[in-house]
Amino acid sequence: MNEKRVEELAFRVVGDMGGAFTMALGYVGDQLGLFKAMAGAGPMRSPNLAARTQLNERYVREWLRAMVAAEYIDYDPNTDMYQMSDEQAFVLANEDSPMFVGGAFHFTTPSTANFPKIMEAFRKGGGIPYSEIGDEIPHAIERFFRPGYLNFLAKDWLGAVPGLVARLEKGVSIADVGCGRGQSSVAMGKGYPKSKVLGIDYHGPSIESARKLAAKQGLTNVEFLQAGAHEIPKGRKFDLICSFDCIHDMVDPKATLRAVREALADDGVYIWSEPNASANAHENRNPVGKAFHSISPMHCMTVSLAFNGAGLGTVIGESGARALAREAGFTHFERLPIQNPFNQFFALRH
Ligand SMILES: C[S@@+](CC[C@H](N)C(=O)[O-])C[C@H]1O[C@@H](n2cnc3c(N)ncnc32)[C@H](O)[C@@H]1O
Structure with a gap:
């Protein structure tokens, strides 16, 4: 036995334990407003943060110390002051920033409530339907992906398809299949x-929730339909169809892609995003690959297997997407040149 390898693995597991508990405390900070109360507030001591958030000082102090250990916030031992830098606020507190990751805390910790059901599925198969995955999860997913839709979708991502922005500016018909709580639809409509x-x-x-979001923003060009992805309204053609981070979740992804192809105008384009990970497990030995692969049985795979579906899992990668597109009859498939740490994007045509 190689002692160095044993030690390295044991340390990695303990590091992951720290990561898991940090996620849980991050969730506490996210939900109780601790991160937001520190953002832009300058150096402070724990009683000050406790007063601002109306929380128990002893808990707040221990939370602060754990966040310092996690390197999420700064601490000056000479003054006993804690501080959130602008960069830390950009990632942890500012919901509109392109690098906001509060959705990661929100997704991870409530998902653990599903472990008894997941273990039952490991024994007997089946899964947890999306409608039973937990009330917080759709909101968490919305918060995780919103920064990208808000900051990049309309101009940068759609702009990666030559000529598309000009057509969108003139006015075309768009379908957003698997739109969740509507952030991507609203970003495109706006x-x-x-x-x-x-x-x-x-x-x-x-x-x-999507309807409320569009109404709140006063958008009259964005509508929502509660329907299965394979039920895209017949007799209507769309110039642009999008699916963001949802095809791999579906019970029958191939049927969805066929329905998309049928609804796509002859000169239309289908833009589809998937997590930025590989279908080959050994190529996912990196933080993003590790995160998406560990989400898979807890979420994406189980919501499909709940209905005896394909259960593709979270990480189908470019190769899995290419294969699905081909099986659904698409003749053109390309990976778009969009640099994004969390997603890869494909453009398909008839
Ligand atoms: C991971 S979420 C992504 C939601 C949204 N696109 C986003 O990026 O925030 C997956 C979405 O796919 C939807 N979904 C899964 N299977 C579906 C199906 N067969 N028909 C319609 N929607 C489906 C779920 O309800 C959920 O909103």
């Missing part, structure tokens, strides 16, 4: 007021 967006998702509470 970015291109002359285009019409139809968001489609089978999860009722998500569609309800």
Whole structure:
């Protein structure tokens, strides 16, 4: 036995234990407003943060010390002051920043409530339907992906398809299949007021929330439909169809892609995003690959297997996407030149 390897692995596991508990405390900080209360507030001591958040000082102090150990916030031992830097606030507190990751805390910790059901599925198969995955999860997913939609979708991501922005500016018909709580549909509707967006998702509470979001922003060119992805309205052609981070979740992804192809105008384009990971497990030995692969049985795979579906899991990678596109009849498939740490993007045509 190689002692160095044993030691390295044991330390990695303990590091992951720290990561898991840090995620849980991050969730506490996210939900109780601790990160936001520190952002831009300058150096402070624990009683000050406890007073600002109306929380128990002893808990707040221990949370602060754990966040210092996690290197999420700074500490000056000479003054006994804690401080959140602008960079830390950008990642932990500012919901609109392109690098905000509060959704990661929100997704991870509530997901652990599903472990008894997941272990039962390991024994007997099946899974947990999306409608039973936990009330917080759709909101957490929304918060995880929103920074990208808000900051990059309309101009940078859609701009990666030559000529598309000009068409969107003139006004075209867009379908957002698997739109969740509507952030991507709203970003497109807001970015291109002359285009019409139809968001489609089978999860009722998500569609309800999407409708509220569009109404709050006063958008009259964005509509939502609660329906399965294979039920894209017939007799209507779309110039642009998008699916963000949802095809791998579906019960029958191939049927969805076929329905997308059928609904796509002859000169239309289908833009599809998947997590930025590989279908080959050994190529996922990096933070993003590790995160997405560990989410897979807890979320993406189980919501599909709950209905005896394909259960593709979170990490189908470019090769899995290419294969699905080919099987669904698409003749053109390309990976778009979009630099994004969390997602890869494909453009498909008839
Ligand atoms: C990981 S979430 C992504 C949501 C959204 N696209 C986003 O990026 O925030 C996956 C979404 O796919 C939806 N979904 C899964 N299977 C579906 C199906 N067969 N028909 C319609 N929606 C589906 C779920 O309800 C969920 O909203």
